[in-house]
Amino acid sequence: MKTNIHHYLLAGLILSGFALVSCNDYLDKEPLSAIAPEQYFNNESDLQAYCNGRYTEVLPSHQNWSYGIYSDNATDIMSDIYPDAKYQNGDWKTDLKNDNYKWENITTINFFFDNVLQKYEAGGISGNPANVAHYIGEMYFFRAFEYFKRMKLFGDLPIVTSCLPDETAALADASKRAPRNEVARFILEDLDKAYELLKQSKMATTRINANTAMLLKSRVALYEGTFEKNFAGTAFVPGTSEWPGKSKDYNSDFTFKAGSPEAEVRFFLEEAVKAAEIVAEEAKGSLMTNTGIVPQEEGKSLADYESENPWLAMFGSLDLSKYPEVLLWRQYSKALGINHNVVVQAQKGNQGIGSTRGLVDGFTMANGLPIYASGSGYHGDNTIHNVRLDRDPRLVVLLKEPGQKNVLIASSDGTHANPVEGIPAFWETSNEQKYSTGYALRKGNTPDAAECGNGLCSTACPVFRSVEALLNYIEAYYELNGTLNGKCDEYWRAVRGRHTGLEPDYNVTIDATVMEEEAKGDWGAYTAGKIIDPVRYNIRRERRNELMAEGYRWDDLVRWRALDQLITEPRHIEGCHLWNAGDEMIEYFAKFGSGDYADPAKLKAKIESVVSKASESEYVRPHRGNNSTQVVNGLTWHMAHYLQPMPIKQMMLTAPDGTTVSDSPLYQNPYWPSQPSQPAEK
Numbered sequence: 001m002k003t004n005i006h007h008y009l010l011a012g013l014i015l016s017g018f019a020l021v022s023c024n025d026y027l028d029k030e031p032l033s034a035i036a037p038e039q040y041f042n043n044e045s046d047l048q049a050y051c052n053g054r055y056t057e058v059l060p061s062h063q064n065w066s067y068g069i070y071s072d073n074a075t076d077i078m079s080d081i082y083p084d085a086k087y088q089n090g091d092w093k094t095d096l097k098n099d100n101y102k103w104e105n106i107t108t109i110n111f112f113f114d115n116v117l118q119k120y121e122a123g124g125i126s127g128n129p130a131n132v133a134h135y136i137g138e139m140y141f142f143r144a145f146e147y148f149k150r151m152k153l154f155g156d157l158p159i160v161t162s163c164l165p166d167e168t169a170a171l172a173d174a175s176k177r178a179p180r181n182e183v184a185r186f187i188l189e190d191l192d193k194a195y196e197l198l199k200q201s202k203m204a205t206t207r208i209n210a211n212t213a214m215l216l217k218s219r220v221a222l223y224e225g226t227f228e229k230n231f232a233g234t235a236f237v238p239g240t241s242e243w244p245g246k247s248k249d250y251n252s253d254f255t256f257k258a259g260s261p262e263a264e265v266r267f268f269l270e271e272a273v274k275a276a277e278i279v280a281e282e283a284k285g286s287l288m289t290n291t292g293i294v295p296q297e298e299g300k301s302l303a304d305y306e307s308e309n310p311w312l313a314m315f316g317s318l319d320l321s322k323y324p325e326v327l328l329w330r331q332y333s334k335a336l337g338i339n340h341n342v343v344v345q346a347q348k349g350n351q352g353i354g355s356t357r358g359l360v361d362g363f364t365m366a367n368g369l370p371i372y373a374s375g376s377g378y379h380g381d382n383t384i385h386n387v388r389l390d391r392d393p394r395l396v397v398l399l400k401e402p403g404q405k406n407v408l409i410a411s412s413d414g415t416h417a418n419p420v421e422g423i424p425a426f427w428e429t430s431n432e433q434k435y436s437t438g439y440a441l442r443k444g445n446t447p448d449a450a451e452c453g454n455g456l457c458s459t460a461c462p463v464f465r466s467v468e469a470l471l472n473y474i475e476a477y478y479e480l481n482g483t484l485n486g487k488c489d490e491y492w493r494a495v496r497g498r499h500t501g502l503e504p505d506y507n508v509t510i511d512a513t514v515m516e517e518e519a520k521g522d523w524g525a526y527t528a529g530k531i532i533d534p535v536r537y538n539i540r541r542e543r544r545n546e547l548m549a550e551g552y553r554w555d556d557l558v559r560w561r562a563l564d565q566l567i568t569e570p571r572h573i574e575g576c577h578l579w580n581a582g583d584e585m586i587e588y589f590a591k592f593g594s595g596d597y598a599d600p601a602k603l604k605a606k607i608e609s610v611v612s613k614a615s616e617s618e619y620v621r622p623h624r625g626n627n628s629t630q631v632v633n634g635l636t637w638h639m640a641h642y643l644q645p646m647p648i649k650q651m652m653l654t655a656p657d658g659t660t661v662s663d664s665p666l667y668q669n670p671y672w673p674s675q676p677s678q679p680a681e682k
Contacts, residue, residue, distance in 0.1 A: 019204060019206035019207070019331050037111075037114075037115040040115070041112075041115045041116050041119060041125070042119070042124070042125060042126065043125060043126045043127050044125070044126065044127025044128060044131050044132050044135070045127070047116065047125065047127075047132060047135035047136070048131075048135055050112055050135075050139075051135045051138045051139060051142075054105070054108070054109070054138070054139070054142045055330070056330075057105055057108075058105055058142045058145055058146055059145065059328075059330075059463055060463060060551060061330040061461045061463060062330070062332070062340035062342050062457075062459075062461040063340060064339060064340050064341050064455050065341050065432075065455060066340075066341065066342075066345070066351055067342060067345040067346070067350045067351040067353060067444070068340055068341075068342040068345075068444060068461060069461060069463075069550060069551050070315070070342065070346070070350070070441070070443045070444045070549045070550065071350070071351070071353050071549060071551065072548065072549055072550075072551060072552070072553035072554065073353045074086075074087075074554070075523075075553040075554050075557060076356060076358045076359075076521070076522065076523040076524075076553075076557070076571075076573065077355065077356055077358060077359035077544065077548060077549075077553050078350075078353050078354065078355055078356060078359070078549060078553070079353065079354060079356055079436060079437065079573045079622050079623070080351075080352045080353045080354070080431070080436050080622065081352065081434070081436050081622045081623060081625055082623070083623040083630050083631045083635060086637075086638075086641045087566070087631070087635035087636060087637065088630075088631065088635075088636065089636060089638075089679075090679040091679075092638075092641060092679065092680065093676075093677050093678055093679050094645045094648060094668075094672055094673055094674075094675065094676050094677065094678045095645070095647065095648065095676055095677070096647060096648045096649040096676050097647050097649055098644060098645065098646065098647040098650075100150070100153050100154075100644060101150070101153075101154065101644075101646065101647050101650060103160070105142075105146050106143060106146050106147070106160065107163060109139055109142050109143045109146065110143070110160065110161060110162050110163050111163050112139050113139065113161070113162065114162050114163055116136060116139075117136070120132065120136060128201075129200075130200040130201040131201055133197040133198075133200045133201070134197060134198055134200065134201040134203065134207075136197050137193070137194040137195070137196070137197030137198035137208070137210075137213070138194070138198070138207070138208045140190045140191070140193045140194035140197065141190070141191065141194040141198070141208050141212070141213050141216065143190050144187045144188075144190040144191045144194065144213075144216065144220070145216065147183060147186065147187050147190075148187055148216070148219075148220050148223075151180060151183050151184060151187070151224075152223070152555060152558070153643065153644045154643060154644055154646065154669065155180040155236065155643050155669060156177035156178060156179055156180050156183065156238070156245055157177055157178060157180070157183045158174055158175050158176060158177055158178065159178045159182070159183060159186050160174055171654070172654040172655075172656075172664075172665060173665070175650075175654045175664075175665050175666055176248070176250050176665045176666075177245060177248075177665075177666060177667065179238035179239075179245060179251070179254060180224070180227075180237075180238060181224065181228065181237075181238055181256065181257075181264050181268075182257070184220060184221070184223075184224035184268065185257065187220050188217055188220060188221060188271060191213050191214075191216055191217040191220070191275075192217070194208075194210075194213040195210050195213040195214055195217070198210040198212075198213055204321065205320070205321055205326060205327060205328060205329060206321075206328070206329060206330070206331055207328075208328060209327065209328070211278070211279050211282065211283075211327050211466070212327045212328045212464050214275045214276075214278045214279050214469075215275075215276075215279050215327060215464055215466065215468060215469050215472075216464070217271070217272075217275040218271075218272045218273075218275035218276035218279065218468075218469055218472040218473070218476070219468065219472060221268045221269070221271040221272035221275060221476070222268075222269070222272040222276075222472050222475060222476050222559075223555065223559050224268045225265050225266075225267075225268030225269035225271075225272055225476065225479065225480075226269075226475075226479055226559045226560065227558070227559040227561075228261065228264060228265045228268065229265045229269075229479060230527050230528060230559065230560060230561040231561055231642075232261055232262075232265075234639075234670075235670035235671070236642060236643065236670055237261060238251075238254060238256075239254055239255070239256065239261060242670065243670075244667045244668060244669065244670060245667060247667055248665065248667060250665070266480065269476045269479055269480040270480065272472055272473075272476035273473060273476045273477050273480065275472075276469045276470070276472040276473035276476060277469075277473055277487070278469075279327075279466055279469035280466070280469040280470045280473050280487075280491055282466070283324075283325065283466030283467065283469055283470065284470060284490065284491060284494045285494075286324040286325060286466070287325050287466070287467055287494060287495070287498040288310045288311040288314050288323055288324075288325050288498065289309075289310055289311055289498050289500065290309060290310075290311035290312065290393050290394065290397060290498060290499040290500060291308065291309045291310075291311075291393075291500050292309070292393035292396055292397060292499070292500045292501050293308050293309045293312075293397070294309070294312070294396075294397055294404060294442070295308045295309065295408060295447060296404065296405050296408070297408070298405070298408045298409075300408070302409060302446070302447070302448050305408060305409075305447050309397065310323070311397075311498070311499075312397050312398075312442075313446075314326065314462065315443050315444050315445075315462065316342075316343065316346070316443075316444050316445050316446040316451075316459050317446070317459060317460055318446075318451075318458065318459055318460060319331075319460060320460045320462055323462075324466075325465050325466050325467060326462045326464070326465055326466075327464040327465065327466055328462075328463045328464040329460050329461060329462050329463055330460060330461040330463060331460055332457070332458040332459065332460065332461070333458055334453075334456060334458045338458070339455055339456050339457055339458055340455070340457050340458075340459075340461075341454070341455045341457055342444040342457055342459065342461075343444060343445055343446055343451045343452055343457040343459055344416045344417075344418075344432075344452055344453075344454065344455075344457060345432070345444070346406075346441070346442050346443060346444040346445035347406040347407070347417060347418035347421075347442075347445060347452065348418050348425075348432065348433060348435075348440070349424065349425060349428075349431075349433065349434050349435035349436065349440050350440050350441055350549075351431050351432065352430075352431035352432075352433075352434040352435075352436050353436065354435060354436035354437025354438065354439050354440060354575055354622060355399070355437060355439040355440065355441055355548075355549075355575075356437055356439070356521070356573055356574060356575060357381075357437075357439075357521055357574040357575055357576070357577075357619055358520075358521030358522050358523075358573075358574070359439075359544070359548060360381075360387060360395065360399065360439055361381075361521050362518070362521065362522050362541055362544065362545070363391055363392040363394065363395040363545055364376075364391070364392050364503075364509055365377055365378060365390055365391055365392070366390050366391060366392060366393065366396075366501045366502055366503065367390075367503050367508070368502070368503030368505065368506075368508035368509045368512075369508065369509070369512050370509065370512055370513060370514070370517065370518070372514065372517050373512040373514075376512075377390055378390075381576070381577040381580075382577055382580045382581075382584040382585060382588075383584060383585060383588040384399070384400075384401045384402065384438070384439070384576065384585075384588070385401055385588070387399065387576075388401055392499065392502055392545065393499040393500060393501050393502050394499055394502075394545055394546070394548075395545075397442075398441045398442055398443050398548075398549075399439060399440075399441065399442075400421045400440050400441065400442050401421065402421050402422055402423060402424075402588075402589065402591075402592040403420065403421065403591075403592050404420070404421045405419065405420055405421075405447070406418050406419060406420065406421055406442070406445060406447070407419040407420075407447055407448075407449045407452070408447035408448075409447055409448045409449060409450070410449050411448065411449040411450035411452075413449065413450045413451075413452070413453050413456070414449025414450060414451075414452035414453065415452070415453050415454055416452050416453060416454045417449045417452035418452075419449070421592075422592050422593070423589045423590075423592055423593050423597060423603070424438045424439075424440065424576075424589070426438070426607050426610050426611050426620075426625075427606055427607065427609070427610045436575065436622040437573075437574075437575025437576060437620055437622050438575045438576030438578060438585075438620050439575055439576055441548075441549055443548075443549050444459070446459055467495060467546060467547075468547065470491040470492075470494060470495050471491075471495065471539075471542065471543045471546060471547070473487065473488070473491055474488045474491055474492055474539055474542075475539050475540075475543065478535065478536060478539055479536075484535070492506050492542065493505070493506070495542060495546060496542070506538060506542070509538055509541075510534050510535055510538050513534040513537065513538060515531045515532070515533075515534060515537060516531070518537060518541075519531050521574075522537075522541070522544075523557055523562045523563065523565075523566075523571075524537070524540040524541070524544060524556065524557065524560060524562050525537055525540075525562075526560075526562050526563075526564065526565045527560055527561050527562060528561050528564050529564035529565045529567070529568070540556070540560065543556065544556075558642055561642070563637045563641075563642070564637065564639070565637075566634075566635055566636050566637035567636065567637045567638070567639070570631075570633050570634030570635055570636040571634045571635055572616075572617065572621050572623070572624070572631070572634045572635070573621065573622060573623060573635065574617060574619035574620060574621055575619060575620035575621075575622060576619065576620055577618055577619055578607070578611065578618070578619065578620045579614035579617075579618040579619075580618055583600065583604060586600050586603060586604045586607070587600050589603060590603050610625055610626055611625045612624035612625055612628075623635075638671070638679075638680040638682060639670070639671055639680070639682045640669070640670060640671035640672050640680030640681065640682055641680060642670075643669040643670065643672075644669070645668065645669055645672040646666060646667070646668050646669055646672070648661065648674065648675065648676045650666060651664040651666045651667075651668070651674065652664065654666055661674045662674070670682075
């Protein structure tokens with residue numbers, strides 16, 4: 001097959017993994033448009049070039065005009081002012097298309113395997129053997145990552161390991177959906193292959209490494225193990241009477257490879273424990289220290305500021321190679337025009353995606369006690385200053401407070417810097433300026449104004465951090481055994497202990513936890529509509545607090561089945577305590593205003609004109625501003641929404657007559673109709 005591979009390689013010539021290199025080495029090569037597979041994939045550099053293009057195609061990283069990876073929008077912990085369709089009645093509907101059901105990246109990866117594996121096994125690829133193996137390992141990792149993304153969205157999937165001929169019958173046959181547990185097993189197998197190949201070499205952390213593969217394996221196994229456990233007996237787990245896959249002949253003899261649904265759950269959780277331990281044992285002593293300090297003194301060097309709080313600096317540094325906790329990161333460059341806008345948004349309202357009351361209230365005091373516990377020392381939430389006092393150092397450091405300096409090193413390049421945090425700008429109409437909840441984070445900030453040009457930030461993006469392995473181990477072990485072992489204790493104390501001033505003994509928090517209080521603002525307090533036990537909850541709380549605003553929350557809510565309660569008890573997302581007695585928050589904000597905004601009465605009138613009414617709640621409700629008629633009764637849920645609907649057109653195309661959906665080898669996901677423009681049935 002003389003497939004033209006120009007399309008596959010063009011994006012790979014500038015970037016070496018997530019690191020930046022010159023492309024001069026490639027200028028004397030034959031034009032890629034003229035290269036056929038038999039002329040390519042013959043040496044180490046060919047493999048590297050092909051791998052390079054996959055980094056930005058497959059993996060998450062900061063993109064321009066956004067808050068980058070630092071967002072958990074449309075969840076209970078972060079929200080903009082727009083209620084997502086999935087939380088409303090009838091707004092999310094089936095469609096002929098679904099852009100998430102695309103296979104281009106997987107096809108690109110399979111093309112590599114079709115043309116490399118046989119040559120590799122025959123010793124036909126020149127170069128450093130360890131490096132050649134490494135690049136093949138990267139491609140197994142990429143395929144696993146791509147499949148994991150789609151499994152989370154659609155559940156059951158076709159398992160395709162090679163490029164397919166352009167023949168209708170072959171493509172239709174390949175469209176048969178494997179049960180999700182078999183897809184997950186396939187992903188784990190790819191990651192095992194990746195690990196064995198990657199561990200042969202030692203490369204910069206801008207490239208995938210063996211520990212990254214094991215960390216992803218623990219993530220996938222934990223996801224699938226907890227998903228199948230929490231959805232046991234429902235249409236979302238293969239083999240049940242309601243599972244839509246049972247309608248297809250090719251699934252008629254389905255059985256769990258482990259022997260039963262319960263054994264399959266155990267398999268995945270055991271795999272999660274084993275994979276997480278490999279990474280955690282190496283990582284437990286190298287977590288970055290959070291000193292609890294937000295640097296505020298001007299006149300120092302950037303290196304001095306970063307040393308004041310290495311943990312905080314890790315999220316906004318130019319070079320993450322000095323942070324051993326970061327297993328994989330992406331480098332940016334102003335010189336090469338590879339930029340983002342994260343620092344600008346970290347100094348403002350986080351692209352209009354505010355942190356919620358539920359997130360903030362869920363952080364304990366520094367003494368480990370929940371804010372409602374007797375003797376906690378909680379100072380209330382009538383001002384943001386009080387909210388931060390004596391709290392968990394993660395909240396103290398990341399939650400911005402009016403009057404704090406965002407910039408400590410001046411630069412003429414900082415055209416869009418916000419030197420001092422001011423009043424949350426509820427009234428702004430653009431996402432670039434708006435504060436939706438009154439709470440905003442500094443995750444991703446650097447005090448250097450040189451990184452505050454409009455869309456010209458070049459701070460690095462952490463893609464995989466090893467602390468996740470410790471959290472994955474704790475959760476997987478508890479879900480597997482219903483108790484904690486010595487390693488759970490060691491890892492949990494390591495996670496908390498790196499935050500200076502935080503009570504390291506998690507038992508202090510567990511013993512003081514009142515689940516009915518936690519359930520008021522944290523959806524993670526539920527599974528299948530029922531409130532969970534305090535140990536299980538605090539494992540989830542620790543995960544949320546450690547990984548907040550890094551894109552984990554939605555996946556966690558789904559696998560925990562933590563949205564059922566919204567079906568019968570819709571909830572409003574809330575932010576800061578704006579309308580408290582005596583207008584204390586308004587008076588507090590006015591101290592940091594100028595002109596009319598320094599006058600509490602005028603400031604109040606301005607804010608009242610755009611945010612939710614005090615008669616609804618003393619707390620800002622971002623979805624209810626401007627006399628909104630949306631979600632009057634709060635956010636609700638439908639069971640179908642745990643997975644995305646399959647694209648109807650794809651079902652039609654794979655039917656023998658090209659039309660009859662019921663004859664397609666594909667089937668619709670639970671509780672979604674097989675006709676376009678229809679809402680969920682349940």
